[in-house]
Amino acid sequence: MAQERNQEACAKWTTEEETTFIEFLLSQCSSSGNGSNFKKPTFTVAAMHLKVKFLNASGAEKTHDVCQGKWTALKAAYNAVVDIKNTLGFTWVMSMVEELF
Numbered sequence: 001m002a003q004e005r006n007q008e009a010c011a012k013w014t015t016e017e018e019t020t021f022i023e024f025l026l027s028q029c030s031s032s033g034n035g036s037n038f039k040k041p042t043f044t045v046a047a048m049h050l051k052v053k054f055l056n057a058s059g060a061e062k063t064h065d066v067c068q069g070k071w072t073a074l075k076a077a078y079n080a081v082v083d084i085k086n087t088l089g090f091t092w093v094m095s096m097v098e099e100l101f
Helices: 015-027 040-053 064-085 094-100
Strands: none
Touching (some): 015 040, 015 064
């Protein structure tokens, strides 16, 4: 017998939504203290900003919790890339990357 799972819909992010979100947070850096640790009110305003700008967004609503989770994930991905780039012996050649895409 298969078990039913109670799953909530996930927020879906387009590249344009991510870019708008990051640009909004960049505009708020001076109020964040150290520049990347934003507080709940900032994510609340970011969520409202996205809701107004993207009226037909797909997936679950982008609440302050969703926005905060997205920011945490984006920072983790960025830091992973920086760590890889700084690894001894790792060579990053942009022309090689451009050939892939």
